[in-house]
Amino acid sequence: MSDQNQEQNFKDEEELKGLRNEIDRLDTEILNLISQRAQCAMRVAEVKLAADPENAVFYRPEREAQVLNRIMERNPGPLGNEDMARLFREIMSACLALEKPLEVAYLGPEGTFTQQAAKKHFGQWVKSKPMPAIDEVFREVEAGAVQYGVVPIENSTEGVVNHTLDTFISSNIHICGEVELRIHQHLMTGPNTRRDKITRIYSHQQSLAQCRKWLDAHMPQAERIAVNSNAEAARRVQGEWNSAAIAGELASELYGLEIVETKIEDNPDNSTRFLIIGREEVGASGGDKTSLVVSMRNEPGALYNLLKPFKDFGVDMTRLESRPSPSGNWTYVFFIDFVGHIDEKNVQDALAAIKETAVEVKVLGSYPKGVL
Amino acid sequence: MSDQNQEQNFKDEEELKGLRNEIDRLDTEILNLISQRAQCAMRVAEVKLAADPENAVFYRPEREAQVLNRIMERNPGPLGNEDMARLFREIMSACLALEKPLEVAYLGPEGTFTQQAAKKHFGQWVKSKPMPAIDEVFREVEAGAVQYGVVPIENSTEGVVNHTLDTFISSNIHICGEVELRIHQHLMTGPNTRRDKITRIYSHQQSLAQCRKWLDAHMPQAERIAVNSNAEAARRVQGEWNSAAIAGELASELYGLEIVETKIEDNPDNSTRFLIIGREEVGASGGDKTSLVVSMRNEPGALYNLLKPFKDFGVDMTRLESRPSPSGNWTYVFFIDFVGHIDEKNVQDALAAIKETAVEVKVLGSYPKGVL
Known part of the structure; x- marks a missing residue:
């Protein structure tokens, strides 16, 4: 190694050491500020509890939205607004759980997406409880067994939407918030299937429709088979050769499939909307x-x-x-x-x-x- | 409302307003400090890249462990050490993703637990990639397709452990870290089964063994049926009356089952250990x-x-x-x-x-x- 290189190395090491010390110093400050924030949040809860022990409400959707919007407005970078808001969501979620962890019911079976929406909205500290049907999510909220519910409202499977709408008509529940999840469709196969050997593609009819142009262009020879759900498609492909499924990332993870082509939906803004429902x-x-x-x-x-x-x-x-x-x-x-x-x-x-x-x-x- | 009550109400409102302003002030400081931290992390990456464009390593497990341990030592409360460490894990995860999102392979099929371990260790910003078998996780890491892998090492299903151990013997991969997940077993049923009508209980043999005392005491009359995995048990129960499954929370969420009794494992410290594997x-x-x-x-x-x-x-x-x-x-x-x-x-x-x-x-x- 040349003298010049050695000198540069030494300089680099010194700078890295300085940066690490700076990060440690920042971390200590962040630690203390988050702790102070948690103290304030606890005091808020105390005041509310003293004023109304029966009906004190700790989570205020409008206040949380204001905090996050304020953070995003003032964010100086380099972290993106969405990343920064996600971090603050978690900080708020942890502070809230100090007093009383938020309990949320959500539509369970086909809906690991609905759970994802619940976590996206309430943070990782929320306690989420799966329900087998939309009206049971409503009932759980009405009965006060949980504070909030999460239900899909605009979904690629049209039936779900109507069911949620119908349930609102006969219920006294309020909408307290909304969440959007961007949902991507991927082409996935089992470990024994080569991409150029795919002869059958399984998916929910709606997903097949959402990827029609891509399929026409890239897999015109493959047979398209509509099944009950994308998860069902993924499960079938597990045991079959020369088959592929179109489904979301979660399904590939659940069934151990390999994603051979990502984001094949014709409209890249494919998203599903969920509603947060509550009593107040x-x-x-x-x-x-x-x-x-x-x-x-x-x-x-x-x-x-x-x-x-x-x-x-x-x-x-x-x-x-x-x-x-x-x-x-x-x-x-x-x-x-x-x-x-x-x-x-x-x-x-x-x-x-x-x-x-x-x-x-x-x-x-x-x-x-x-x-x- | 009495004058006294009104006065108290007014005082409470004033105090809450003050607390909210204080929280806003703290949030602005936290925002700026996290942004400075992200700046420092970017500069660290720049220095490393300039010094060695080919082999620069951005994630250092020992450094991350030190940061988290330091945070936990200095944590003044009221947030618990584990909660605070989780928040810092996310802050580090977001900062690291700025430069280059970490990619991690993990054991996919039965292992949504393994993915949970990956997220617990690397934070929500990690890109995780499911593999159908343990040796494929190793191969993916060896080939450099991902930076790290996550594999179970001490699991209730004994076979998995041995397979991981055997793979180490024939590989040049290093262990870079460990994660523990506390795993609870729950009794769950479909929507049509009443608890007092349960005649069959499905689960993996190991899980049935882990809950033996509880089953003897509370469900002595029910037949116990061993199946391949807890997920398989949950899936079967979906379609059967008078049946219950013993499985983890994830399975109840996935299959929309209702948990009728939580944490029925005889040993409450039931946990699974995972290893982080890498090239360095x-x-x-x-x-x-x-x-x-x-x-x-x-x-x-x-x-x-x-x-x-x-x-x-x-x-x-x-x-x-x-x-x-x-x-x-x-x-x-x-x-x-x-x-x-x-x-x-x-x-x-x-x-x-x-x-x-x-x-x-x-x-x-x-x-x-x-x-x-």
Whole structure:
């Protein structure tokens, strides 16, 4: 090694040592600040408990959304906003668990994605409890056995969505928040299958549809077989030669399959939306959405009458779904999402106008827009 | 509401407002410090890359263990040491991912526990890749396709352990760390089964054995049926009436079963140990363990000769497993774990003494003791 190299090595070593000392110093400060934060959180809980021992609420969705939005606004980098918000989510989750770990029910069977959504929203410290059906998630929340529930609302399997919507109609539960998960589809095979030997591809019909263009371009010869769920597809492929499944990462992990091509969905923004449900209404966070169910008689001009107030009062609608009413008799039910909180003046004005023509208006909840 | 109550309410509101402002102030400081920490971590990576563009190593297990141990020593509370260490694990995980996300292979199929161990050890930012078999995890690491691998070493299913041990004998891979997961067994049923109607209980033989006393006391009438894995047991119970499975929480989540009795294992410290494997040797962290494989001829006094040097040089053995050598011919292979790093004098003296009587001594690795 040359003298010059040695000198450079020495300099590098010195700099690395300095950087490590600096990191240690920063860590000590971070440690103390997180501890102070936890102290404050405990004191908040004490004050709330003393004021109302029976009904003290420790987790406030609007406050949490504000904290995360503030963090993302002020984040100087180099960590990305989403990474930084994830870290703060965990810090808040740990502080909250000090007082009383949050318990959350979620749709279990096909839904390891729903559990993923619960963890994404509440952090790793949450206690999550799987339920076999959507209405049981609702019942668990209504009965007070858990504080919150997590259910899918816009999913690639259409049936799930309707079931969640129907359950809202007959329930007194509020929507307290929303989570989005970006969901990617991968092509995966067992260990004995070579990519160029794939003759059959299994997946849920919806997933096959979502990857149609890619399949047409890259696997035109392979037979496409629709099965009940992507997990089912992955399980089948485990034992078959020359077969592949289209499914999410979790399924490849669960069934030990190898991902041979990632992100083959035609629309790269493929995502699933979940709702957080709870017993309490949520205050305004400053960046909120509201969900409504409106029943309208099936008569000329009904939809126009429904939509006009939104335009008149400058309320920005983000989603509209119509369904025949479960009670029959020629009424229609509309599920509507719009930007704004029920406390805001223009929202109240729009709702008052809708109530003039609607058979029934039910506010499912105002809640902070999904942060992550 | 009385005047006194109103006054108290007002005081509470004021205090809560003050606490929230204090939390916001602390969050801003934490945000800036984490960002500075990320800057330092990026600079460390730059220096390392400039010095050795080909072989720069960003993740140092001994350094990470030191950081976490230091945090736990200095933790003033109220957050527990383990909670605080988990938060710092995530902070380090996010900082490391800035430069280059760590890629880790792990044993896939039955092992969602192994993935859990990988996340526990490397944090949520790690990219984990499931492999269908233990030797494929080794191969993936040897080939450099991933930086580290995670394999179970002491598991309730005995076969797995032996397979991991055997793979070490024929490999040049080093042990870089260890993780322990506390694993609880729960009794779970499908939605249609009442607890007092359970007539059959499925589980892996080892799990049935681990819960024998509880079963004798609480379910003496139920038939116990051993199946291939706890996951298999959970899957069967899904479709059967009057049946229950004994399995971990993950299985209940995966198959949408309801846990009717938690933690029924007779020994509440039931845990599984995993090893982190990699290509590089790990420096001393100050709290290390070393794993060895020693082959001894099967002759009188062999075991005594093997154990004496540990006693003579004050080396604390924590585990000893003996197995017939895969090469046959009347030799035995011993797997030994002890406290200390290969760099320490007494460890070197003990090894030198063992080498005098052993057929072969292979150091599998010195690595930091599991922190969490």
